[in-house]
Amino acid sequence: xxxxxxxxxxxxxxxxxxxxxxxxxxxxxxxxxxxxxxxxxxxxxxxxxxxxxxxxxxxxxxxxxxxxxxxxxxxxxxxxxxxxxxxxxxxxxxxxxxxxxxxxxxxxxxxxxxxxxxxxxxxxxxxxxxxxxxxxxxxxxxxxxxxxxxxxxxxxxxxxxxxxxxxxxxxxxxxxxxxxxxxxxxxxxxxxxxxxxxxxxxxxxxxxxxxxxxxxxxxxxxxxxxxxxxxxxxxxxxxxxxxxxxxxxxxxxxxxxxxxxxxxxxxxxxxxxxxxxxxxxxxxxxxxxxxxxxxxxxxxxxxxxxxxxxxxxxxxxxxxxxxxxxxxxxxxxxxxxxxxxxxxxxxxxxxxxxxxxxxxxxxxxxxxxxxxxxxxxxxxxxxxxxxxxxxxxxxxxxxxxxxxxxxxxxxxxxxxxxxxxxxxxxxxxxxxxxxxxxxxxxxxxxxxxxxxxxxxxxxxxxxxxxxxxxxxxxxxxxxxxxxxxxxxxxxxxxxxxxxxxxxxxxxxxxxxxxxxxxxxxxxxxxxxxxxxxx
Amino acid sequence: xxxxxxxxxxxxxxxxxxxxxxxxxxxxxxxxxxxxxxxxxxxxxxxxxxxxxxxxxxxxxxxxxxxxxxxxxxxxxxxxxxxxxxxxxxxxxxxxxxxxxxxxxxxxxxxxxxxxxxxxxxxxxxxxxxxxxxxxxxxxxxxxxxxxxxxxxxxxxxxxxxxxxxxxxxxxxxxxxxxxxxxxxxxxxxxxxxxxxxxxxxxxxxxxxxxxxxxxxxxxxxxxxxxxxxxxxxxxx
Numbered sequence: 001x002x003x004x005x006x007x008x009x010x011x012x013x014x015x016x017x018x019x020x021x022x023x024x025x026x027x028x029x030x031x032x033x034x035x036x037x038x039x040x041x042x043x044x045x046x047x048x049x050x051x052x053x054x055x056x057x058x059x060x061x062x063x064x065x066x067x068x069x070x071x072x073x074x075x076x077x078x079x080x081x082x083x084x085x086x087x088x089x090x091x092x093x094x095x096x097x098x099x100x101x102x103x104x105x106x107x108x109x110x111x112x113x114x115x116x117x118x119x120x121x122x123x124x125x126x127x128x129x130x131x132x133x134x135x136x137x138x139x140x141x142x143x144x145x146x147x148x149x150x151x152x153x154x155x156x157x158x159x160x161x162x163x164x165x166x167x168x169x170x171x172x173x174x175x176x177x178x179x180x181x182x183x184x185x186x187x188x189x190x191x192x193x194x195x196x197x198x199x200x201x202x203x204x205x206x207x208x209x210x211x212x213x214x215x216x217x218x219x220x221x222x223x224x225x226x227x228x229x230x231x232x233x234x235x236x237x238x239x240x241x242x243x244x245x246x247x248x249x250x251x252x253x254x255x256x257x258x259x260x261x262x263x264x265x266x267x268x269x270x271x272x273x274x275x276x277x278x279x280x281x282x283x284x285x286x287x288x289x290x291x292x293x294x295x296x297x298x299x300x301x302x303x304x305x306x307x308x309x310x311x312x313x314x315x316x317x318x319x320x321x322x323x324x325x326x327x328x329x330x331x332x333x334x335x336x337x338x339x340x341x342x343x344x345x346x347x348x349x350x351x352x353x354x355x356x357x358x359x360x361x362x363x364x365x366x367x368x369x370x371x372x373x374x375x376x377x378x379x380x381x382x383x384x385x386x387x388x389x390x391x392x393x394x395x396x397x398x399x400x401x402x403x404x405x406x407x408x409x410x411x412x413x414x415x416x417x418x419x420x421x422x423x424x425x426x427x428x429x430x431x432x433x434x435x436x437x438x439x440x441x442x443x444x445x446x447x448x449x450x451x452x453x454x455x456x457x458x459x460x461x462x463x464x465x466x467x468x469x470x471x472x473x474x475x476x477x478x479x480x481x482x483x484x485x486x487x488x489x490x491x492x493x494x495x496x497x498x499x500x501x502x503x504x505x506x507x508x509x510x511x512x513x514x515x516x517x518x519x520x521x522x523x524x525x526x527x528x529x530x531x532x533x534x
Numbered sequence: 535x536x537x538x539x540x541x542x543x544x545x546x547x548x549x550x551x552x553x554x555x556x557x558x559x560x561x562x563x564x565x566x567x568x569x570x571x572x573x574x575x576x577x578x579x580x581x582x583x584x585x586x587x588x589x590x591x592x593x594x595x596x597x598x599x600x601x602x603x604x605x606x607x608x609x610x611x612x613x614x615x616x617x618x619x620x621x622x623x624x625x626x627x628x629x630x631x632x633x634x635x636x637x638x639x640x641x642x643x644x645x646x647x648x649x650x651x652x653x654x655x656x657x658x659x660x661x662x663x664x665x666x667x668x669x670x671x672x673x674x675x676x677x678x679x680x681x682x683x684x685x686x687x688x689x690x691x692x693x694x695x696x697x698x699x700x701x702x703x704x705x706x707x708x709x710x711x712x713x714x715x716x717x718x719x720x721x722x723x724x725x726x727x728x729x730x731x732x733x734x735x736x737x738x739x740x741x742x743x744x745x746x747x748x749x750x751x752x753x754x755x756x757x758x759x760x761x762x763x764x765x766x767x768x769x770x771x
Contacts, residue, residue, distance in 0.1 A: 035548060298626060298659075306633040309626075310619075317621045389617045392605035394584060395634065397679070532585070 004131035007141060008121060015117075017045050017051040025115025031409055059145055064151040072096050073155045083222075089159040093226025095213045100173050100230075103209025105180040109204045110140060110250075110263050119263040127257040137181065137249060138223050148394040161230070168235045175242020182245035193259050213411050232367075235491060284321065287441050291492050293441055305398065311406045314386050322382045326414055337425025344432035351433035357438050361499050362373040362444055363494035366508075369451035372418050372485070383469045391533045400527025401520070404464050407455045408519075412456040419452035443501040454512040458487065461519040470534050486503050535561035537604065537685050537715050539741070541591035544574070544581055551577045553739030554591065559715045561684075562605035566730030567719040568744075570762050573736045575661050575719035579687045583609045593686060602686070610678035610714075613689035616670035620663035624653065624673050627662060628680070635681050639641060652702060675706060678714075686710065688718035692725060704729055723755055737762055 006316065021038050025031045040046060048169075076083075076091045083091070113507055118136075121127040148170045156166040195201055216223050228234050301312040312515065344351035390396040396403075423445040430436040462468065468480040494504060537559040544552040552575040559565055559583040569575045580586040584606040593604040619627060628644050648658050662670065671691075671717055678686050691707075692700045707716060707729065717734075722728055726733055733744040735758070744761075750752055 037548070261657065298623065306630065309633060310622075313622060313626060385621055386619055389619045392585070392611070392617050393677075394609070394611070399608070401669050 001131060001138070004127060005135040007125075007127065008132065008135050008139070010495070011125075012116065012119060013049045013052060014045075016056065017048045019102075020029070020048060020052060021045075025047055031132075039240065051506070059204065061150060064147045064324075068096075068151045068155050070101060075214065080468045085160055086187070087222045090222050091216060092225055093160055093229050094154070094216060095226070096169075096173075097226045097229060098213035100114055101176050103205050103213075104177065106195065106205035107209075108177070109181055109184045109196050111181045111257055112188055112196055113139065114262050114264075118259060122259050123263055129259040133252075134250060141178055141246075144177065145170055148173060168232070168297050169229060170225045172229060172235050172238045176238050176247070177242075178249070179238070179245040185249070187253065188258060189254065192261075215366045223534055234374050267519070270503050282431040284381045296324070300527040307403045307406050310386075311403060311410065311433065311489045314382070315410055318381055318385055321376065321385075322378055322414065322430055324533065325377055326417065329372050329418055331424050333418070333421050337421075337428050340429035341432045342426065344429055351429075355433040358444075360441060360498065360500055362440075362447060363491060363499055364503055365444070365447050366489075366491040366494060368422070369415075369419065369448065369455055370491070372422070373415050373452065373455035373459065374418075375411055375456050376416065378407075378414070379459055379463040380469065382407065385464070387472050387531075388533065398528045400464055400531045401524040403525045404460065405520070405526065408456060408460055411460055412453055415452035416449065416455045419448040420526070425446050426517065430483070440501045446505045450505070450508045451514045454508065454515060457515050457519050461515070462522065464523050465530050467530055467532060467534060491513050535684055535715060536596040537717075538594045538601070539582075540594075542578070542585065542588055542591035543739075543767075544577055545589055549738055552581070555739060555741045557734055557741040559685075559742070561713070561715050562711060563716070563731040564711050564729055565717045566726035566733045567736055567741075568581060568716055568721065568733055568762075569719070569724075569725055569736035570721065570759065574739060575736055576689055578736065579611065579689055579717075579719065583611045585611075585683070588658065592663075594633060594741070597684070601746070604737045608684050610681065610683035610686040612671070612686065612688040612691060614693050616667070618662045618665075618673055618694070619668055620661065623659050623661055624648070624665065624669070625658040627673065628676060631677055631680055637750055638681050647680065650679065651706070656667050663688060663699070663728060668695050668703075670697075671703065672693070675703070679710070682713065685715045685717070688716070690720055691718050723758060728755065733758075735761055 018039060021034065025034045025036075030412070072092055076088050076095065095122045098348070118132070121132050122129050150166065152170050153163060153166040154175075156169065157163070161169075166488050187193055187195060192366060217222075298313075301309055301316070304312050387396075426444060426448075462480055462483060466480050539558075540556045541552070542552050542555040555574075555578065567575050567578070573668050577586065582604065594601050595608055622630070622742060625644060625648070626630045628647060632644060632647075645655075645658075648655075653669065653672060657665070657669060663671065665673070688707075692703055695703065708717075710716060711731075718730070735742050735744055745757070748757060
């Protein structure tokens with residue numbers, strides 16, 4: 001087993017080192033100095049391997065501290081400030097029980113997990129599955145226990161738990177997880193079910209786990225279920241069961257079947273990159289029903305020419321891609337509008353007090369319209385279904401400004417529909433609640449409409465100038481994120497400056513007009529150079 | 535008309551792909567660009583078509599009007615895997631293309647163009663998504679029959695074509711060479727001897743002509759292999 005562990009360790013370390021070199025090459029300034037020949041520099045890589053190993057250890061400890069600190073301890077002490085230490089401890093243990101015992105017992109299992117390393121070790125390098133699984137599980141849970149000790153001792157000591165009981169918690173959680181690994185394996189052996197691959201079960205466990213874990217905080221209720229973990233008989237039972245499970249896992253003879261179930265060659269989880277690529281493509285793939293309505297459309301648009309003809313056919317044949325998100329958003333806005341009006345009728349006092357804060361809420365329109373805008377989705381759909389092929393032709397790239405204008409008006413139309421319905425919903429609430437000056441309401445509507453145009457220009461302009469998509473629909477251009485952060489910052493700025501309706505409306509309209517003119521000029525000038533396949 | 539390449543260099547990081555490649559290509563000839571995998575054939579094509587920027591050197595076009603820099607509009611690039619907008623029918627795509635190239639041709643009869651490439655009426659009105667590889671290639675060729683770029687680059691043409699389509703494509707290329715400079719890249723020697731008038735070898739980042747008399751000689755294959763084989767490879771064998 002030690003030899004297998006050593007081989008496994010070498011594979012992991014080599015992968016980590018190569019990954020470090022790969023990501024180091026992406027660093028600005030420094031990255032270009034790291035040549036591809038570094039992959040062949042064995043002496044250098046040995047040094048990096050030591051660093052990688054140390055980083056791994058540090059990460060192990062830090063991750064446990066971060067988990068316990070941020071997910072368990074902080075919610076207890078920060079959100080429920082007035083609790084006694086005993087109550088805080090009860091809550092802490094309750095959350096710890098739900099997350100690390102219940103939820104992780106279903107979703108955090110590795111024995112049947114689909115992992116690339118498992119595939120490489122067993123299928124490609126022909127490692128014995130038993131040796132691999134024993135080494136892998138042994139290392140995992142030994143390190144799991146070691147990493148948990150300081151984290152648990154720290155946070156339980158803050159809650160006045162004796163050191164020995166803190167250690168016992170570490171033993172309990174480790175052996176409980178070992179027991180769960182064995183139970184999953186037995187379930188698979190008896191029924192052929194790989195529970196961790198059952199997405200519904202896993203998400204149910206995660207959802208229920210988080211829900212039940214944090215519900216007491218929201219409901220101001222102290223559960224005592226977690227205190228079971230501090231009872232010595234419970235600790236003993238878990239320890240005995242866990243140790244028994246560990247022995248049985250060591251003696252388990254049918255690991256080959258288990259590894260085969262977890263490492264099918266076409267399993268998408270073996271290639272996460274490919275999985276994301278397929279998921280991205282599915283998002284922008286048009287339904288066949290759109291494409292079958294061809295004959296009538298050809299005739300319908302035959303009087304249009306050139307890029308107008310192309311874009312008419314495109315938008316007609318990708319209706320579902322573009323209109324479905326639009327209808328969904330419209331439905332949500334309508335539902336919220338109806339709720340708002342009903343709320344104003346049922347509780348006019350509360351509605352009035354809300355309406356009194358109308359002017360402070362207007363900057364939020366920036367965030368809301370950014371969220372509602374279908375510009376980015378439309379650009380992705382256009383890229384994948386149309387431009388990915390046509391961008392390779394110089395005639396198409398050189399006519400960037402022509403199709404930019406065509407698409408801008410269409411996307412503006414779609415976003416304007418959202419703005420109009422949002423405006424109607426806001427107007428409905430405002431008129432029912434009362435107390436909102438007409439001028440302020442009108443300025444809100446102006447803001448909504450201007451913002452819908454702004455974000456239409458914004459997403460399409462970034463698409464043409466930064467062309468952020470790769471052929472896998474991943475975002476490859478870091479400037480894309482930078483620009484979006486700047487735009488988001490504008491929203492924060494408006495909140496901080498407590499912009500009034502008039503000032504905000506004038507600013508948004510002015511910026512939108514300026515952005516429109518700038519976009520037209522820059523797409524005409526730079527589009528042929530920037531609008532290409534990456 | 536002549537396409538003049540002089541001192542073209544292109545590197546990707548430390549890897550020098552093109553190292554001062556230069557050649558003169560003439561209208562009326564079909565040139566076969568021969569090279570091993572990774573020699574830089576596609577890189578050269580990408581540099582000429584503007585997909586990739588050249589690091590050094592220049593490409594110029596010489597015709598009756600004089601000599602000028604080669605621009606993207608001068609190049610028609612036929613990809614081995616045709617890249618076409620699949621949501622359009624062949625007819626719609628050609629209609630669109632004719633609309634945007636009105637200045638280049640007097641004949642706007644779309645059906646006449648389809649007749650040139652022997653595409654049935656039924657197939658013209660099917661979505662490109664459902665076209666076979668050969669049909670997509672024909673559409674690609676049709677684009678350049680319409681816009682008539684002076685230089686047409688074909689990347690590994692005739693790959694995975696059936697016998698009939700391959701024959702049709704070869705005839706089309708022989709017809710087109712009158713008015714264009716045709717350069718196709720391949721590593722299939724038989725195609726090179728069958729179709730091209732001149733063979734150009736891309737080796738160690740440089741272009742060199744193969745003597746025309748060698749093209750149809752018995753030792754052609756051996757000579758090409760020895761030309762392309764590098765020193766390490768020669769020793770191992």
